[in-house]
Each structure stands twice: as C-alpha cells, then as structure tokens.
Amino acid sequence: MTNQTAVLDEAMEIETPQESSEPAILSGPSEARVAGLPTWFREQQRAAWTKFESLPFPNRKDQPWRFSNVSALDFSPFIQPAQLTQKERDEILELSNGLKEVAGRLIFADDQLLRRDPLPEKLLNSGVILKPLERAIIEHDDLFRRHFMAQPAALGSAKFAALHEAFVTSGTFIYVPRGVEVELPIEIFHWLHGANASVFPHTLLIADELSKVTVLEHFRSAHQDRAGFGCGVNDLVVGRGAKVNYICAQNWNDKTLAIQINATTAARESSALSLNVHLGGNYSRFESLSRLMGEGARSDLLAISVAEGSQEFDARTLQDHASPHTTSDLLYKNALTDRARSTFGGLIRVEPHAHFTDAYQTVRNLLLSDDAEANSMPGLEILADNVKCSHGATSGQLAEDEVFYLLSRGIPADAAKQLLVAGFLNEVVDRLDHPAITDLIHGLIEAKFARR
C-alpha cells in the first residue's frame, strides 16, 4: 500500500461497510468475542454451539412451529458486529430516549455496553445489584450458574436458545435482595447498529423474597434501512412473595429478524407480570414460559402486537401450573393490517396435583385488511381437578357502528379507526399500573400509526 492510495483506502473503508470483514454467525463464535470470559463459561458456549449445529431446523409440521413462516429463519446474512466508534456510540446514546426517572439504566448497542447509569447509593447499600452480565459471571458466579438459562426452551426454540448461549457476551444482571423494593424502573436499551449485525441480548433477573422491581427493556434499531438479527433470552426468577413487572418494548426496524425466549419462574405467593409490546421486526418470534412453582403464585402474561406490511408475529406461550392454588391470566391482542400475519400458540398446562388452579387465556385478533391473517391455537392440558380454566380466542374487525359513531362526530375515517385500534390495544397496556411506562408505550404505538 503506497501513500498515494492511502486516501483512497480510507475513503473505501468508509464506503465498504465494516461487516464484510467480520465473521458470519453461521461460521461459529469468534474467539475474540469471548476473551475475558471464564473458561468454564467458554466451554459451556462451545457445547451450546455444538448443540445448535446438531439440533434440527424447525419444520412447520411440528406443532410448535405450525403456521410459522420458518423460511424467514435464514441466519446466513448475519455477522458478528464490529466495535463501534466513539462517534457511533455518541449518536446512539443521543437516540436512547426512554423514561425520565429510572433507578438505573444500561445501554447496549451491537452487544457493546455504551453507558451505565448506576443505582442510587441507597439501593446499592441495601444490596441491589445491577451490572453487565459478563461481570456477574465472574463476581456472582453461584447465582449466575444457578439461574442462567436454567429453564429449558420448551416452546420450540431449543436450537435458537443454544445459538444465543453460544454467542452471548453481555447483557444485564439484576439482583434484588430480600425485602428490598426498587420503586423506580430499571431501564435497558438494546440497539442494533451495523448492517446485518446480530445481537444476543440477555437479562437475568433475580428478585429475592418479598422484593419488588420493575424492568423495562427496549429493543431498537439505529438505522431503519439495515437488516439485523436479535436473538435474546431472559431469565426472570421471582422469589417467594416477590413482585416483578417486566416490560418489553420491541421496536426493531422492519428488516430485523427477531427471536426472543423468556422464562419466568414464580415461587410461593409471588406475582409476576409481563407486558410484551411487539411493534418491529420482519419476522418476530416470541416464546414465553411461565412456571408457577409455589402455592399462591400468580402470573399475568400480557402482550400486544401491531403488524403491518409483511410483518409476521409468532407468539408461543406456556402457563405451567406445577403447584396447587396458583393463578395465571394471559391476554394477547394483535392488530393486523396489509399482508401481516400473526400466530398465537398457547397452552395452559395444569400438572397432576396442581389442584385449585385458576388459569385463563384470551387472544383477540383485529383484522384491518383483507390480506391480514391471524392464526390462533389456544390450548388446555388439564391433569388435575378442582381447577377453573378457560380460554377464548376471537378474530374479527372493527365494529361498523363504532366507526360510524366516531365519523358522526366529525372524526375522519383514518383517525377514527386509529382511535378504535388504540382503544383495543389499551385494554392490555392499561393492565400495567405504571403511568410513565404506559405513556411511553402509547407513544410508541402512536408513532407506528403515524408512520403509515
């Protein structure tokens, strides 16, 4: 390389995206990624990669993938992203607008930690931990080993859970000690930045006995025109009598392939509420396992999706009642337009001896165009008696008389419909008793409508 071409080289470097030199994910995790992680963890990751390679690819004929467009699961374009420049980091931080008041905040982009707003002194003193996962692997080795991906990926994505495990390098570790209540939410951002970048976000939350915590997680794309791949796993461990709210605001761009696998375990007398808002992604698969492990445990599973264009949302859930006197309540709503598709496959399973269970499951699909398609597979497997279980699934459209009523008040047709769709979704969002977060979610939904 001569000096004369040096300028040209630099220019070329800007024009040719960095990713061409970065390894594809399908070639396996690069060694550079995992430098600094303990040996035992790296070995675990190598085993996970072998598992990923050996497990069969999903097939639509398999019940967990029925109706799913499995051909969308093409990982070949995606690469392990490059290091971000300072400028890029600053730009992303600029975009990271979320809640005004938080207890603590972590911001990641392309799996790199950009910023960490630590917890206030008081919480730190009471023993609350909020730190990047890679540090927790070392510093809280026993807690980490006990809970990290301890629940099997039982809803079809065992292969992709293995992929996540093979690649995960960072994420969030939260521990709330016995009796401590974290009043303000903990906020986490995951950004996709590079073209064809892949990220493997992980959140491990342990709420000890009688503690209380709310976690809000954002998934966003820094560029609307770049393809990306997000493959996340969350472990939410809710201890005896604890109360956990988990909110996911998934707002990837519409060129993103997204897989998210969540597992919640609820101990005796505890209460777990999750609200999953799915707005982005080209194909977004979401698996949510909720295990009720102790008497008196309660789990609320809430989700909404707004699907347009050729977006596909595929949600699979399992409400697993492993203990008597437990309650779960699921409410999922999808609003679909254009050629969008949604699939819901959910199961309430009441294990033998889990008597006096109350379990409910409701799915509502709102079809706003002739080509939109909604598939519903609610399910019950009841192996105990003295249970109260029911499910309901409906698919329909906006009521004409409601639309007409709004029109008669002078509201234009588009606005009227938008208002009614928002109302349809709000029934779910408003079940969360947290005004700042519900406002934020309303804002995200409105922004999506406004883009149309």
Next chain:
Amino acid sequence: MVKEASPLEIERNVGNFAYPETHTHDAGVGLTEKTIHFISDIKDDPDWVREFRLKAYQTFLSKPMPTHWASKDLEAIVFENIRYYLSGGTQPKRSWEDVPDDVKRTFERLGIPEQERKFLAGVEAQFDSEAVYSNIKKAVGEQGVIFVGSAEGLKNHPEIFRKWFGKVIPTGDNKFSALNSAVFSGGSFIYVPPGVKVKHPLQAYFRINAENFGQFERTLIICDEGSELTYMEGCTAPKFNTATLHSAVVELVALKGAKLQYITVQNWSSNVFNLVTKRGIAHEDAEVKWIDCNIGSRLTMKYPGVIMKGRRARGEVLSIALAGDGQHQDTGAKMVHAADETTSNIISKSISIGKGRATYRGLVQIPKHLKNCKNNTECDALLINSTSRTDTYPAITVRGTGNSVQHEASVSQVSAEQIFYMQQRGLTEAQAMSLSVNGFVNDLVRQFPMEYSVELKRLIELEMEGSVG
C-alpha cells in the same frame, strides 16, 4: 317432561358377547397386494376400483403414523396381525328371515329389528366385513332413494357415486383413510333425489364379531338439491384381549339447499382402536350436521369436518365424548369455509372419568377474500376424578375483514357442595354425580333425536357407576 323408557337396548355391556366364527371368506392375517386382490375378487370389483385400491395401498405404505401430534398408543396397532376381510358372502339379505341364525341373534340382542319396525326408514346391518341385512321401506325406495352397500353402489350406480367417491376425502388424507381406501368393504351408499325429504332416519349398525379383525366400511351419502336425510349409525363389538381396528371413511355431499344430518353413537368395546375419517361438503344453502357421541373404544381419533363450498352453506358438529378409565377420546371438528356467508358451529362436551382422557382438536379456516363468514366454537370439559385428564387444542386461521370467529373453552368439575346438596335431598353420591353429568351434557343432548338422547343418558349413567365412592 316425562321421558318414555328407551326403545333402544344398547348399553355398555350388552354388546359384549360373541358367537363362534363361521366365515366362508377369510383374507387371512396381514396386508399385502394379494389381500387386496382377494377382496377385489370376492367383491367382483370393476377394474377401476381394483386399481384405486392398489394405489391406495401404496399411499398407505408411504404415509407415516400421525403419532407426532396425537397419541403414542397408536404404536400398539400391529398391521401384520390384523385380519382385513371376513364374511359369509357379499349379498345382504332383504329379510331378517334369511339372515343366518347366529348373526340374526346378534342383531336381535342389539335390538336392531325392533328399532327398524318402530322408527326407521331403512336399516343396514354389517357383520364384520359385509352387510348381512339391508332393507329400505318400500315407500322410501319408491321415492327414488338408493340405499345400498358400497361395492354395489360403485358397480351398479357408477354414474351417481363415482363422481364423489374419494373426492370429499382423498385417499392420501391420512394413513388410515389410505388404509380404508385399499381394503374398504361394507358401509352405506345413499342417494336422495332432488326435493325428497326422508321423514324417518336410515340406520346402519356396525358389528365386529371376530377377534384380531379390522373393519373398514366406507360410506358415501349424496343428498341432491333440496333433499333432506337423517342417517344414524351405531356400533358395538365384544371385548377381546387383542386390539381390534375400526377405520372407516365417511363422505357426505349436500347439494344446493340439501340438509344432511349424520348421527353416530359409538359404543365400541374397550379394545377397539377407532380411527375414522369423516367429512362433508355443503353446497349453496346446504347444511351438513354431524352429531357425534363417543362412549366406547380404547382410542378414538375422529374429527368430523365440513367444507362449506357454496354461499350460505352451514356446517355443524355437536360432539359428546365420555372417556372412561383407560380410554382416550381424541375427537374434534374441522370447519373449512370456502364461500361467502358461510357459518359453522362447533359444540363439544367431554367428560373424563377415572384415568380417562378426553382431547378436543379443532381446525377452523376462513381464507381470504371471503365475506361474512362466522364460526362459533364452544368446548366444555368436565373432570370427575383427580386422575382424569382433558386437553383442548384448537387451531383457527382467519383472513380478511369480513369474517369473525369466536372460540371458548372451559374446564370444570362437579363441586363437592353440589354433591352434598343433592345428597341432602336423599340421592346417593353416585346418583348425584350421574345427575350432574347428565346436566352438563343436557343442553346438547336435547338437540338429538329423542330415541338417541334417552339412550345416551342411560349410557352415561352406566359409565358413571363406580366412578365415585
């Protein structure tokens, strides 16, 4: 309202008797192309039927067992150990007088000739592979109604039956529809001419007498424009120690404006694998209604379906399943909407007793560009014991803005307070339980013809005995 005593005398154990076998035609054990030629030879099939069978046999071999989504119990079926054809001849008798004594005694014990006299328009009684008796009341025959066996229908009325045979349910629909297509024998072929409303039901009774046997009847019913028909089938078998296979294919066609109601009271003994494919096509303004009661068998897998092909067609499945100890009733419904303004309704009630398992599987499809289609599904399950199990697995696909579906399912049990209340009025615990269970199915049973609803209640009472205390 006071109910008369039942005219039907089927009960759970009344079918449990067998006479020594006296079959003159026996295809032996196992299934090869030779078996199929044997059957075709005896039945004197036309060439196209023989070819249809041989092709279906290949399809059967190539199809996997549907075990990935259903029950592992299917693996207990050993196709090599089954006898595929047994009969004393292919010509059914027109009079009970001519039916061989032991076979006649069988049906007399089951009360068939008596019912025929009382309230039926025609009866076909199948004993193992062939109908031994087939008769239609003169007045009904004179209206042009054809009621014959499957082989006779294909041979003598190809212009009517060939058009629809194997079209509602293609051979390759599943492994068991392919098996039936290869070795089918017996069953009813019915044609009701335009505008003819058959007042009384036609009935078929299916009896398995032989051990290690497979019964593969094939039924095709065509209701021409504006006609109406109710068809009822009953079935029993003695209890053997080895598995018996019943694998029927039933195809229904309701042309424009026709109404076709198909009622089943399945009371097989608890060694029978009952793997049946049933589907109907409803044309414009036509209605196909399945009333399906599953009381017996070891494992039943049956999901009656309706394809609503013409505008305003209606499909309905009313299903009651009673899964006693050791039984698995895997039943449900399929509703495929293929025209505007079609409506379908599914009501399923199941009761699981002891270690019984009742499963509902449903499929509802409303493809795009259809307008004003509606489906309503209700599944209610009742659990009697703490070891009982129930599952519900519907799959619903809807496209477009003009359609609506609604699905609801619930699981409940008879509460201890309810039982105590009834005991306080002097009923024993078992009586109280049986009354509650009958109450659970009552709104559905009320829609059945009188003769069947009374019988069904009695069957439920018998099943409930010994389930408490």
Next chain:
Amino acid sequence: MSQLSITKLYVSIGEQEIIRGLSLAVPKGEVHAIMGPNGSGKSTLAKVLAGHPDYKVTSGEVLMDGENILELAPDERARKGIFLAFQYPSEIPGVTIANFLRAAVQARLPEGEELEATDYYARLYEKMDLLEMDRSFTSRSVNEGFSGGEKKRNEILQLAMLEPKYAVLDETDSGLDIDALKVVAHGVNSMRGPDRGILVITHYQRLLDYIVPDHVHVMVQGRIVRSGGKELALELEEKGYESYDEMKTEAGEPVLA
C-alpha cells in the same frame, strides 16, 4: 322419642371448635327458632345435622326419633327424614327442577317401585301453586341464574315435596323482600303439623313475625345460652345480643357440664 334431640354436641372445622356443648330438642309438632349473632355457629349446626363432610363432630349425639344419625351418610339421613333448607343452595346446571325433585322423590320409594308420573306432577303443581310459582319454573335448571327469592322458594318447594319428619331452615329469610317472605312463610306454615318438627335458624326476628315459633333459643359462641317462648324473639329485637356479651368470655372456656 318423637323428637330430634341434640345432646352435648361439640363440632370442629379444622382446628377450630365451633359448637361447644350444645343441647337442644325439637319434638314433632313444634316449631323452634334459634337466633344468634353472626359467627355463633348457627349455620354450622344446620350443616352438621345434614352431615356435611367438612365438619367433625368430636363428641355428643344427635338422635332422630331415638336413632343416632351421626354415623349416617348425608343421603341416608335425608331419606330417613331430615331436611335442610340451605342458606346458599348450590346451582346444578342442566338439571331441571322437575327431574331433580323426581329423582329425590323416587329415591324415597321402596326398591323396585316406580314413581307414578301423573301423581307426581299433580302434587308438584299443587305445591307450586301454594308457593305462587309459575309452572315454567320446573323446566329451569336447579338454582341456576335464580334470584335470591327464587332460590329460597325452590328450597321450600322441595321441603313441601319431600315431606320430611324434621326440617331445618337455615337463614331462609335472607335475601327476601317482604312479599317473597310472606309467600315463603306461608309455605312453611302449611307444613306445620303434629308429624313434623321444624327448626328455624335466623339472624333477624322479622321471619318470626310470619313463622311464629313455639320456642326460641339464643345461640352464642356455639351454645344455647337462653331459651324461652316467642316473646324472647321480640326482646332480642329490642335489646340486641349485647346483653349476652358477658357470656362470650365465659363461652370461650371449655364447657363440661
């Protein structure tokens, strides 16, 4: 002998003792009323007499015409002649009143004897007329979707149809407006007679204006603390149960008498 007699009855649910040495006799031909504040154990007594499995009789006896009924299953007692009008009657979906009552009447016939349907309906309609019930009532499912008044009327209809030797009416007036109360009381009064003993359990004196008792007992903390004539009910109405407060502490002690 011809009486329902309860002697030194102790009853617990779980660890908690609710009835503590209660003694009471209701002879045939008489109407007795038990009054008492909430939580005094009145409803427990009713359920124990009917044999509810949740309650455990730890000692004492209950004799019906001299026969110990505590060992009998609930349905056996019922057929021997004890009837409980429930405070909260169960709903039995899908089972019509006609069929339910028919099964109950049939259960009282000797084995092999079939109920004569015409007679049964004639009697049913007669009792329904007495209780001012519409004929369409018979085809409704037992208690399902019934108003409070309809449920109580249905209980009295069953009482009239089953003609027990002893009837226990548990808070039969709760949830009734004055018109319904009169109808129900009329039904009960028509059942009074030399062959029947009636025990009315109530919180309010109101019902006793219409079903006038021969004897009134006050129940506090699981025991009868005072007995008297019908005027006792009026006294309670006036003074309330406060004057029995001092007995509460006493009643907390084990009573061995």
